Amino acid sequence: MITNWTITLRISRQKRGDNHTYWKDYTLTVNPDDSVLDAVENVWAVHDRSLSYRHACHHSTCGACGMRVNGVEKLTCITPIRSVTHDNGIIKVEPLRNFPLIADLVVDVAPFFQNLETMRVPSIVTNSQGNLAYEKTPAGTENLERLVDCIECGLCVSACPIASTDIDYVGPAVLAGLQQSLTASVDGIDSSLADHQEGAWRCHSAYECSAVCPSDVEPGFRIMDLRKQLLRASFRRWFGNKEKK
């Protein structure tokens, strides 16, 4: 039999349009095998309807419920309460970093998706049945493939120390998507899209992105491979594309 725990959920709050952030504590009785997202929903459903947070699928495929839990980026729908606290313990929940904050735990992911499109890594594509997942596919990206396994949760961007200090940095998920498209020789992909100071060369190899990625995309390692591909492309430009005899 599972014994319920009493925990404190300490949530970072900020009203829309307000710059004032503060912590608010909620005491909950929970099943420790439930997820952190379950606990957040409990707060919204029972204690405080003013709380804003993002969620959708609840089984780690949509990437909507990314938050920082005790200072670490987590997909909260697959993060059991017992993995981040103990009975009578505290869980601190904050929004992702390196995104504009909208309110409470909700960040604006539009710049992230715009970056994916700029790099010609489509965030919205036709599905395997040939139906459009959404009405509009970005122009010129109709035949490109989405980064396999990336659920576009943004955890890697939040964890990235470069994204924290440089808002122009393209970021790990986008660069990982470009690396995959280049490796697969997808038509229309141009390596020079990442060959600039805010692209693949801006990464400092911290690998925080790979550490928090819930889908084993390994963006840090993909960025290192992308650099190799960029160097190869440069050598080909400088010295011609001579085949080894």
Ligand code: SF4
């Ligand atoms: S690379 Fe990983 S952490 Fe980054 S957006 Fe994709 S799934 Fe999320």
